[in-house]
Amino acid sequence: MKKIRLGILVEEETLAWYKFKPLxxxxxxxxVEVCIAVQRDKKxxxxxxxxxKVIPSINQKLFSFLSRNKSNTKRYSIHDLVANGTxxxxxxxxxxxxxxxxxxxxxxxxxxxxxxDYLVKFGFRTxxxxxxxxxKKGILLFRYGDExxxxxxxxxxxxxxxxxxxxxxxxxxxxxxxxxxxxxGRGYGxxxxxxxxxxxxxxxxxxxxxxxxxxxxxxxxxxxxxSTNLMLDDAIYEQPQQLTAIRHLMGFF
Numbered sequence: 001m002k003k004i005r006l007g008i009l010v011e012e013e014t015l016a017w018y019k020f021k022p023l024x025x026x027x028x029x030x031x032v033e034v035c036i037a038v039q040r041d042k043k044x045x046x047x048x049x050x051x052x053k054v055i056p057s058i059n060q061k062l063f064s065f066l067s068r069n070k071s072n073t074k075r076y077s078i079h080d081l082v083a084n085g086t087x088x089x090x091x092x093x094x095x096x097x098x099x100x101x102x103x104x105x106x107x108x109x110x111x112x113x114x115x116x117d118y119l120v121k122f123g124f125r126t127x128x129x130x131x132x133x134x135x136k137k138g139i140l141l142f143r144y145g146d147e148x149x150x151x152x153x154x155x156x157x158x159x160x161x162x163x164x165x166x167x168x169x170x171x172x173x174x175x176x177x178x179x180x181x182x183x184x185g186r187g188y189g190x191x192x193x194x195x196x197x198x199x200x201x202x203x204x205x206x207x208x209x210x211x212x213x214x215x216x217x218x219x220x221x222x223x224x225x226x227s228t229n230l231m232l233d234d235a236i237y238e239q240p241q242q243l244t245a246i247r248h249l250m251g252f253f
Contacts, residue, residue: 008078059249120140
């Protein structure tokens with residue numbers, strides 16, 4: 001059986017457990033082959049992190065610190081996804097505007113030479129340009145929460161801070177032939193609003209399961225159509241303002 005050829009977009013040479021483990025299982029089963037990784041230039045990544053907004057990151061750190069369960073931060077080397085222990089890595093210094101990352105032509109040429117079926121997006125911001133057509137099937141990426149409502153900011157932050165009962169994790173396929181993107185996998189989970197780390201771990205587990213079963217073409221966890229609205233109202237949940245973040249923190253305590 002011909003293996004599915006993957007490329008991955010990453011910020012560093014390690015992946016969190018819920019991104020690494022489904023890929024490793026698929027590799028070990030002979031289902032996929034991870035052929036190449038594109039990593040953002042470290043100087044550029046550091047520059048972006050300094051400019052990123054600190055809210056809700058301060059609250060998230062407090063939520064995590066005060067949780068009974070420890071945060072599962074275990075990471076694995078992407079080099080363990082290939083048989084010879086050395087993943088081919090291409091460093092990208094992307095062209096940036098306020099929203100989009102456009103990967104430079106020299107990197108695109110190397111991806112085209114790899115003859116990929118899919119790219120899996122584990123890093124970078126919203127992508128634009130030639131990268132959308134570099135793989136045969138397109139780019140896979142995760143979104144947490146209802147994508148019709150949560151435009152910016154952390155989906156898990158809003159879900160936890162507003163104490164919603166349920167959440168949804170979706171796997172999207174993006175390519176130049178689609179008008180926007182297509183939901184190709186969806187999973188649901190209840191939230192533990194007294195324990196941020198437990199909630200995060202559970203939703204990340206849902207994401208891992210969706211990615212694994214997508215490549216097995218199994219219908220478990222896969223659902224097409226419009227997103228389910230889990231919101232309590234018609235608000236658009238974006239980056240919270242200072243007063244809102246303070247209210248969230250007081251409500252948590």
